[in-house]
Amino acid sequence: MKRVVLLGPPGAGKGTQAEGISTKYNIPHISTGDIFRANVKEGTPLGVKISSIMEAGQLVPDELVCEVVADRVQKSDCANGYLLDGFPRTVAQAKFFDEYLAKNGQELDKVIDIEVDEAILLPRMVGRRVCRKCGKPYHVVSMPPKVEGVCDVCGGEVYQRADDTEETVKNRFAVYQAQTSPLTDYYRSSGKLAPIDGAGSVQDVLNAICAVLGE
Numbered sequence: 001m002k003r004v005v006l007l008g009p010p011g012a013g014k015g016t017q018a019e020g021i022s023t024k025y026n027i028p029h030i031s032t033g034d035i036f037r038a039n040v041k042e043g044t045p046l047g048v049k050i051s052s053i054m055e056a057g058q059l060v061p062d063e064l065v066c067e068v069v070a071d072r073v074q075k076s077d078c079a080n081g082y083l084l085d086g087f088p089r090t091v092a093q094a095k096f097f098d099e100y101l102a103k104n105g106q107e108l109d110k111v112i113d114i115e116v117d118e119a120i121l122l123p124r125m126v127g128r129r130v131c132r133k134c135g136k137p138y139h140v141v142s143m144p145p146k147v148e149g150v151c152d153v154c155g156g157e158v159y160q161r162a163d164d165t166e167e168t169v170k171n172r173f174a175v176y177q178a179q180t181s182p183l184t185d186y187y188r189s190s191g192k193l194a195p196i197d198g199a200g201s202v203q204d205v206l207n208a209i210c211a212v213l214g215e
């Protein structure tokens with residue numbers, strides 16, 4: 001059983017690492033950002049409510065986020081665990097989720113905190129691209145698709161997220177510092193926090209994470 005949370009500032013490589021972890025342990029990668037973007041794209045009532053919040057790089061209100069996650073982790077593909085990417089983002093969300101799990105006689109196994117110096121994150125993020133169809137992440141310099149603008153895996157359009165522009169990225173860092181970074185203290189005190197140096201190659205970081213998660 002692996003119930004894992006992936007923490008780290010915007011651009012730390014959570015999405016990329018999540019792919020590797022999800023494959024190795026055969027657990028679903030649950031990205032609240034991906035769920036919200038899908039709702040915005042489809043124009044669902046939730047999507048309509050949150051689209052301007054997301055575009056500004058602000059956080060979606062806790063009640064909405066918690067409802068979405070509680071719903072998602074009940075699905076049958078989560079029977080052996082799951083990897084949460086982008087949730088929790090506030091101490092209130094973390095407390096909600098701990099209580100939610102406790103009610104079901106469950107708990108988190110590990111909280112992986114990918115640490116990267118902010119100075120190297122801005123160029124990483126502004127060069128970031130993603131497949132509109134399957135969500136596979138790319139980077140214009142370090143990991144471009146074989147054919148520009150076309151996903152290697154599914155042939156979908158590779159594009160830049162509206163919230164990956166320089167101005168919004170800076171705002172997202174500020175939001176992270178103020179609202180999400182206190183989560184490291186929260187999880188450290190419960191003994192679940194595993195800090196990982198995120199400055200190395202994708203494979204080095206993945207190896208370090210797998211060493212923490214075990215077999």
Ligand code: AMP
Nearest residue numbers: 032033054057058059060065086087089
């Ligand atoms: P991400 O793809 O994880 O960077 O998320 C993109 C955007 O979705 C964030 O900037 C927020 O607007 C929203 N979002 C994703 N996850 C959460 C969360 N756990 N709490 C609040 N807002 C979130």
